[in-house]
Amino acid sequence: xxxxxxxxxxxxxxxxxxxxxxxxxxxxxxxxxxxxxxxxxxxxxxxxxxxxxxxxxxxxxxxxxxxxxxxxxxxxxxxxxxxxxxxxxxxxxxxxxxxxxxxxxxxxxxxxxxxxxxxxxxxxxxxxxxxxxxxxxxxxxxxxxxxxxxxxxxxxxxxxxxxxxxxxxxxxxxxxxxxxxxxxxxxxxxxxxxxxxxxxxxxxxxxxxxxxxxxxxxxxxxxxxxxxxxxxxxxxxxxxxxxxxxxxxxxxxxxxxxxxxxxxxxxxxxxxxxxxxxxxxxxxxxxxxxxxxxxxxxxxxxxxxxxxxxxxxxxxxxxxxxxxxxxxxxxxxxxxxxxxxxxxxxxxxxxxxxxxxxxxxxxxxxxxxxxxxxxxxxxxxxxxxxxxxxxxxxxxxxxxxxxxxxxxxxxxxxxxxxxxxxxxxxxxxxxxxxxxxxxxxxxxxxxxxxxxxxxxxxxxxxxxxxxxxxxxxxxxxxxxxxxxxxxxxxxxxxxxxxxxxxxxxxxxxxxxxxxxxxxxxxxxxxxxxxxxxxxxxxxxxxxxxxxxxxxxxxxxxxxxxxxxxxxxxxxxxxxxxxxxxxxxxxxxxxxxxxxxxxxxxxxxxxxxxxxxxxxxxxxxxxxxxxxxxxxxxxxxxxxxxxxxxxxxxxxxxxxxxxxxxxxxxxxxxxxxxxx
Amino acid sequence: xxxxxxxxxxxxxxxxxxxxxxxxxxxxxxxxxxxxxxxxxxxxxxxxxxxxxxxxxxxxxxxxxxxxxxxxxxxxxxxxxxxxxxxxxxxxxxxxxxxxxxxxxxxxxxxxxxxxxxxxxxxxxxxxxxxxxxxxxxxxxxxxxxxxxxxxxxxxxxxxxxxxxxxxxxxxxxxxxxxxxxxxxxxxxxxxxxxxxxxxxxxxxxxxxxxxxxxxxxxxxxxxxxxxxxxxxxxxxxxxxxxxxxxxxxxxxxxxxxxxxxxxxxxxxxxxxxxxxxxxxxxxxxxx
Numbered sequence: 001x002x003x004x005x006x007x008x009x010x011x012x013x014x015x016x017x018x019x020x021x022x023x024x025x026x027x028x029x030x031x032x033x034x035x036x037x038x039x040x041x042x043x044x045x046x047x048x049x050x051x052x053x054x055x056x057x058x059x060x061x062x063x064x065x066x067x068x069x070x071x072x073x074x075x076x077x078x079x080x081x082x083x084x085x086x087x088x089x090x091x092x093x094x095x096x097x098x099x100x101x102x103x104x105x106x107x108x109x110x111x112x113x114x115x116x117x118x119x120x121x122x123x124x125x126x127x128x129x130x131x132x133x134x135x136x137x138x139x140x141x142x143x144x145x146x147x148x149x150x151x152x153x154x155x156x157x158x159x160x161x162x163x164x165x166x167x168x169x170x171x172x173x174x175x176x177x178x179x180x181x182x183x184x185x186x187x188x189x190x191x192x193x194x195x196x197x198x199x200x201x202x203x204x205x206x207x208x209x210x211x212x213x214x215x216x217x218x219x220x221x222x223x224x225x226x227x228x229x230x231x232x233x234x235x236x237x238x239x240x241x242x243x244x245x246x247x248x249x250x251x252x253x254x255x256x257x258x259x260x261x262x263x264x265x266x267x268x269x270x271x272x273x274x275x276x277x278x279x280x281x282x283x284x285x286x287x288x289x290x291x292x293x294x295x296x297x298x299x300x301x302x303x304x305x306x307x308x309x310x311x312x313x314x315x316x317x318x319x320x321x322x323x324x325x326x327x328x329x330x331x332x333x334x335x336x337x338x339x340x341x342x343x344x345x346x347x348x349x350x351x352x353x354x355x356x357x358x359x360x361x362x363x364x365x366x367x368x369x370x371x372x373x374x375x376x377x378x379x380x381x382x383x384x385x386x387x388x389x390x391x392x393x394x395x396x397x398x399x400x401x402x403x404x405x406x407x408x409x410x411x412x413x414x415x416x417x418x419x420x421x422x423x424x425x426x427x428x429x430x431x432x433x434x435x436x437x438x439x440x441x442x443x444x445x446x447x448x449x450x451x452x453x454x455x456x457x458x459x460x461x462x463x464x465x466x467x468x469x470x471x472x473x474x475x476x477x478x479x480x481x482x483x484x485x486x487x488x489x490x491x492x493x494x495x496x497x498x499x500x501x502x503x504x505x506x507x508x509x510x511x512x513x514x515x516x517x518x519x520x521x522x523x524x525x526x527x528x529x530x531x532x533x534x535x536x537x538x539x540x541x542x543x544x545x546x547x548x549x550x551x552x553x554x555x556x557x558x559x560x561x562x563x564x565x566x567x568x569x570x571x572x573x574x575x576x577x578x579x580x581x582x583x584x585x586x587x588x589x590x591x592x593x594x595x596x597x598x599x600x601x602x603x604x605x606x607x608x609x610x611x612x613x614x615x616x617x618x619x620x621x622x623x624x625x626x627x628x629x630x631x632x633x634x635x636x637x638x639x640x641x642x643x644x645x646x647x648x649x650x651x652x653x654x655x656x657x658x659x660x661x662x663x664x665x666x667x668x669x670x671x672x673x674x675x
Numbered sequence: 676x677x678x679x680x681x682x683x684x685x686x687x688x689x690x691x692x693x694x695x696x697x698x699x700x701x702x703x704x705x706x707x708x709x710x711x712x713x714x715x716x717x718x719x720x721x722x723x724x725x726x727x728x729x730x731x732x733x734x735x736x737x738x739x740x741x742x743x744x745x746x747x748x749x750x751x752x753x754x755x756x757x758x759x760x761x762x763x764x765x766x767x768x769x770x771x772x773x774x775x776x777x778x779x780x781x782x783x784x785x786x787x788x789x790x791x792x793x794x795x796x797x798x799x800x801x802x803x804x805x806x807x808x809x810x811x812x813x814x815x816x817x818x819x820x821x822x823x824x825x826x827x828x829x830x831x832x833x834x835x836x837x838x839x840x841x842x843x844x845x846x847x848x849x850x851x852x853x854x855x856x857x858x859x860x861x862x863x864x865x866x867x868x869x870x871x872x873x874x875x876x877x878x879x880x881x882x883x884x885x886x887x888x889x890x891x892x893x894x895x896x897x898x899x900x901x902x903x904x905x906x907x908x909x910x911x912x913x914x915x916x917x918x919x920x921x922x923x924x925x926x927x928x929x930x931x932x933x934x935x936x937x938x939x940x941x942x943x944x945x946x947x948x949x950x951x952x953x954x955x956x957x958x959x960x961x962x963x
Contacts, residue, residue: 083917289809291865293856334856340865343856427917481923482908487855544921578921580912581703582727585736586710586937587846591909593727593936594924595703642916643696645730653735659696660916 038460038514039405045363045374045398047409047452048134048467050076054126054153056518059556059566061610061630063117065167065668069129070111070119073148075552075568077507077522078133078469080545083575084606084641084662086116088428090545091133092448092471093503093528094145096428097421101148104234106256109280109299109434113214113240114193116428120238120254124163124174125189125218127153134450134469135411138361138376138394139307139319144417144446144473152234155222157185167670169195179221186221211243214253228264233257240430252282252430268311276303282430285337292338299434300328319376320360327353331422331433331489349490353384353436355418361394373397382418386439390416406455417444422492424479426544426575433489440493442475463511473501478532481596499532501543519555519566526550535598542576542599549573561616568610574602580645583655590655592645603643609634624674632666639663702729707739707784709929711763712791712940713746713770714896720746720765722755724780727936738762742782748774770941772796778939789929789939795829797897798822800947804864805871805891815871815885818864819893819947825859830903832942835869836892837885843869851898851906868893871951889951896942901928905938 057072063085074081074089082088088096101108103121111119121129132140132147140147155176164173171194176187192215200208216238224230239253260274281298305323312318332348361376378392396411420441422433437443452467475498483495505526512518528543535541549571556566576599580592612630633639642660711722724739738761746753746765755763770776772793780787801820808814823829833850835842843849850868857866871885885891908925915922929935 086917288867289865291867338865340863342860342862342866344858344860346856424920425918429918479920481921482904482911482926483920484904487853577915578923579698579700579915580730580922581701582705583730583732583736584706584708584727584936585725586708586909587849587906589845589847590735591846592730592912592922593703593706594912594922596924596933598921598923601698601700638692638694640696642914643698644693644914644916646913651733654733655730657696657698658693660693664692 039456041463041465042405042407042454042456043398043400045372045396045409046135046137047396047398047411047454048078048450048469049130049132051128051130052076053128054123056513056556057126057129058123059518059564059612059614060554061566061568061612061632062628062668063610063632063663063666064169065628065630065670066118066170067123068119069121069123069126069150070148073129073131075554075570076131076133077509077524077550077552078467078505078526079131080547080550080572082545083116083427084639086427087112087119088116088426091131091146092469092505093501093526093543093545094471094473095421095543095545096426097419097423097434098143098145098417099148100140100143100146101150103150103236103256104152104258105149105260105274105305106236106258106276106278106303107142107301108254108256108278110252110254110428110430110432112428112430113216113238115430118170118193118214120216120236121150122172122174122189122191122216122218124165124172124191125152125187125220127151134413134448134467134471135396136394136413136415137319138359138378138392139321141357141359141378141380141392141415142355142417142419144415144444152218152220153187154232155185155187155220157182157222157224161675163672163674165670165672168668169193182224184221184223187219189218191216209243209245211241211249214238214240216253230262231260233259247287249285250282250430251285253280255279270309271306273306274304276305277301278303280434284431287338290339291342292336292340293343294335294337295332296330296335297332297431297433298328298330302326315365317363318360319362320358322358323356325355327355327419327436329353329434329436331435331492332486351384351436351438353382353418355383356381369402370400371397380416380418382437382443384436384438388418388437388443390443390445392416404455406453408451408453410449410451412450413448415446415448417446420444420477420492420496422485422489422495424483433485435492438493441477441496442498444473444475444477446471446473448472461512461514463509463513465507465509467507467509469503469505469507471501471503476501476530476532478530478535480534481598497532497534499530499535501528501530503528503543516558517555518557519553521553522551524550537596541597544576544599546576546599547573563616564614566612566614568608570606570608572606574605574640577601577603577643579643590647590653592655603640606639608632608637608639622675626672628670628672630668630670632668633663634665636665697731700730703727704934705784706933707780707782707787707929707935707937708736709778709780709787709789709935709937709939712902712938712942713765713776714942714944715769715772715793715796716944717767717769719767720770721758722746722763722765722778722780722939724761724763724782726784739782739784742780744781745779747777747779749777772943774941776941785931785934787929787931787935791899791902791928791939791941793897793899793941793943795824795827795897795943797829797831797895797943797945798824799945800893800895802864803891803893803947803949805885805949805951808870813873813876815873815951816867817869817871817891817893818866819862819868819895820864821895822861823854823857823859828858828900829854830898830900832896832898832903832906833868834894836894837889839890839892842882846906847910849906851903853900853903885951887951887953890948891951892946892948895945895947897945898940898942901926902938902940902942 160177172191174189178185196212220234222232236256243249256278263271279300284295303325307321310318330350357380359378363374392414394413398409448471450469454465511520528546531540551571553569579601581595582593617625638661644658648654744755744763775792778789804818872883875881
C-alpha cells in the first residue's frame with residue numbers, strides 16, 4: 001500500500017515531466033518522480049525516517065472517528081505522545097518544541113485543535129507525511145529533534161471530484177476540479193466540529209451561551225504551465241473558538257500560504273522556488289460588567305527559499321539551496337476593551353529576527369550495489385541583537401550486504417535550534433509562546449549518531465530493521481522551578497537555565513506494507529536525560545519523555561474488498577513525574593512538600609487498544625460511501641493524565657491523591673463519501 | 676432525542692473522570708515550617724512553627740513547642756512567647772517600612788533564621804463598595820477604590836473579614852495580585868476583589884454568604900515580590916498535569932536551605948470597613 005501513492009504520483013507526474021531514467025527516488029518536496037523500489041528501506045541511504053501515506057493513515061482507528069496524522073505519527077518507533085490525547089510529540093526523547101512541523105514547507109507553530117485532541121491536518125487534502133527523527137537531510141533546519149513534513153495533494157486536473165465525511169462531532173468536505181483540463185486545477189476543503197450546535201438544547205442557560213468549535217480551510221490551485229514549469233499556491237487557515245457565557249473567549253489558530261514554482265532546467269536539473277507565509281496567534285478576551293481586556297499573542301514568518309537538485313547519472317545526486325526567514329514575535333499585547341480603563345495597554349517585548357541558511361549535500365554511489373555515502377552541510381545565521389553562525393554537518397553511508405539481502409547504515413547529523421517555546425508544560429497549550437534566542441540565550445545544538453541493520457523477508461513483503469541512536473544536546477534549555485512565564489514575558493531568559501542532554505535507544509521495527517494484512521510492530525528501548533545547574537540539585541534527571549519501553553502494534557486487515565478491520569495496541573512505560581515527599585501546614589491548609597528533585601517518579605504504565613471497522617457501501621455511479629466504526633481505548637484502561645494533591649474535606653488533616661483520566665472507551669461512527 | 680444529543684456531546688468532551696490513587700511515595704526529611712511575619716500595625720505579631728510529615732500521614736503536621744524565637748531590626752530585639760503549641764507572639768509593636776527584620780529560631784531541630792523587609796507603605800483604601808452582581812442574582816461583588824503607586828512595583832495581598840471573622844482564611848482563598856497591568860492607576864471601583872452570596876444554595880461557596888448589617892473589613896497588605904511569589908507558588912503546587920510544568924518547592928526565605936520551608940514576611944498594612952446595608956438599586960458605599 002505504501003508504494004501506491006508514489007506510483008500514482010509517478011503516473012501523474014509523468015504526464016508533465018520527462019522523468020529521468022533514474023532508479024533512485026528523486027524528491028523535490030511534492031515533486032516526486034519516483035519508482036521507489038520495494039527494497040528501498042534496505043538500499044536507500046536514508047535512515048531514521050518514516051513515510052506514512054494517507055491511505056495507510058486512514059485505515060487506523062481514530063479518536064472520535066477523526067483520522068489524524070499526528071496521532072498516527074505518535075505510533076512510530078522512537079516517537080511518543082506528549083500526553084494522552086495531545087498533538088504534541090517527542091522524538092527520541094526530545095522536547096515537543098524540537099519538532100519542525102511543515103505543511104507544504106510552511107512551519108506550523110501549534111499543530112493542535114481542541115486542546116490537542118485533533119491536529120491541524122485535514123486528512124482530506126494530505127498526500128503523505130514523512131517524519132525524519134534523525135539523519136535529517138541538510139535541506140531542513142531549525143529544530144533539534146525531528147522534521148514532520150506533510151505534503152498536500154495535487155488537485156485533480158482530470159475531472160470534478162468530491163469527498164467528505166460526517167462524524168459525531170465533526171464533518172468535512174473537499175471539492176476539487178479542473179479549471180483548464182490537465183493544466184489548471186484547484187481544490188478547497190473545509191472541516192468543522194459542531195458539538196456546540198447541540199449546546200442550545202442544554203437546559204442550563206449558561207451552557208447554552210457557550211461556544212466550542214474549530215474549523216479549518218485548505219485550498220490549493222495548481223498550474224502545469226508546460227513540461228518544465230509548474231506553479232501552485234496553497235493556503236491553510238484554521239481557528240479554534242471557545243467562549244463561556246459572554247465572560248471569556250479564546251480564539252487561536254494557524255494560517256499559512258505557500259506559492260511555489262517548480263522548474264526543470266533539464267532532465268537532470270530541477271528547481272523549487274517558494275515564498276511562504278505562516279502565523280500562529282491567539283486572542284483571549286475577558287469581560288465583566290464594565291471591565292474588559294483583550295490579550296493577544298502571535299508569531300509570523302515570511303520565508304523565501306530556493307532548492308535545487310542536480311543528478312549526475314546514477315552515481316551522484318547533488319542538492320543545494322538557500323532560504324531566508326523574517327520572524328516576528330509578539331509574546332503578548334494587552335488592551336482595555338471595557339468602558340472602564342482599568343489597565344495599562346501594554347506590549348511585551350515584540351521583536352523580530354532573521355534566520356538565513358545555505359546548504360549543499362551530495363549522495364554518491366561509490367560502488368554499485370555495495371557502498372553509497374552522503375555528505376552535506378548546512379550553514380545558518382540567526383540574527384536577534386547578536387548574530388549566531390552555526391555549521392551543521394550531516395553525513396551517512398549505506399553498506400549493502402547482497403548475499404543476505406541486508407544493509408548496514410550509519411549516519412551523523414548536527415542540528416541547531418534558534419527558537420524556543422516559552423512553556424514547561426509537556427502537553428502544549430494554546431497559550432504557548434515562541435521566542436527567538438537573543439544575546440543572552442545561545443542556540444541549542446545537537447549531535448546525533450545512528451546506526452542500523454536493515455533486512456527484508458519474503459521477497460520484501462516484510463521489512464525489518466533495528467536502529468541504534470545516541471544523541472547529545474549542548475546549551476540545552478530547561479526552565480527554572482516555578483517559572484513565571486507571564487510575568488517575565490519580556491525577559492524570558494530570566495526563567496531559563498541551560499545545560500546538556502543525552503538520549504539513547506534501540507528501535508526495532510517489523511513492517512508489512514503489502515497484501516491484505518498490513519501494519520507494523522515496533523519496540524523501542526530508550527532513555528533521555530538532562531543535566532542543568534539549578535535543577536535537581538545539579539544532578540542528572542530524567543527528561544519528561546524518558547519512557548524506556550515502548551511497544552506498538554498497528555495492524556490493518558482487508559477481509560474482503562468491502563470490509564477492513566484495524567487495531568492498534570500501545571504500551572509505554574509511565575511518564576516521568578514529580579511527586580511530593582511530604583506535607584506541611586501553611587496558611588490554614590495542607591500543602592504538599594516537594595524535595596526539589598525533578599521527575600523523581602513515574603505515572604503508572606500507559607496502554608491502550610483501539611479498534612475500528614470500515615465497511616464500504618456498494619459503489620454507485622457517482623457516489624461511493626463507507627462507514628467507519630471505531631473504539632478508542634477499547635478495554636477502557638484508565639490511563640493517568642494528571643495527579644492532584646488535595647486536602648480531604650472529610651479528614652482535613654490528610655492529603656489525598658486523585659488521578660484524572662481523560663477517556664474511558666470512546667465509540668464513534670463516521671460516514672465517509674467520495675463522488 | 677434532545678437529551679441524547681446533550682448526553683453524547685457532554686460524554687465526548689467531559690468523559691474524563693477522577694479516582695483515588697495511592698502513590699508509591701517515599702518519605703522525605705522532616706523540615707521546620709515557619710509561617711508568619713510582621714506588619715506595620717501595632718499588635719502582637721505571630722510566628723507559627725511546625726514540622727513537615729509524611730505525605731500520607733493521617734495526622735496534621737505537629738507544632739514545634741519550646742522554641743526560642745526572636746525578631747530584631749538590629750536595634751531592638753523582640754523575644755516571642757509561646758501562646759499555644761507552636762504559636763509564638765511578639766510583644767506589641769509596629770514594624771517599620773524600610774527596616775530589615777531578622778528572625779531567629781532555636782529549637783530541637785536546630786537553628787534557623789530569615790531576613791525580610793518591606794520597602795513601601797501601601798496606599799490607604801479610599802472606600803469599599805458592595806453591590807449586586809451585574810448578572811448573577813444571588814451574588815454580591817465587592818469593589819475597592821485605591822490609588823496604585825506609579826513609581827514602584829506593588830504586590831498586594833488581601834483578606835476579608837465579616838464581623839471580625841476572616842472569610843478567606845486559607846492561603847488558597849487569599850487575594851493576591853501585582854500591579855504589572857495597572858501600575859500607577861487609580862482603581863476606580865470597577866475591579867472586583869471579592870464575591871459574596873446573599874443566600875446559601877447548597878454549593879461549596881456557601882461560606883461566602885453575607886447577611887445584612889454585617890460589618891465587612893478589607894485587610895490589604897503591601898508585600899514583597901518574594902512573598903507574593905511564595906503565595907503564588909504554594910497555590911500552584913496542587914497537581915502534576917501536562918498543562919503545567921513540574922511542581923516544585925515554593926521558594927522559601929528560611930535558612931538553612933533544604934532544612935526548612937515556609938516564609939517570614941514583613942508587610943505594610945491598610946484596612947477599611949463597611950457595613951452591608953442592602954438597598955434596592957443602590958450600592959452601599961462608605962468606610963470608617
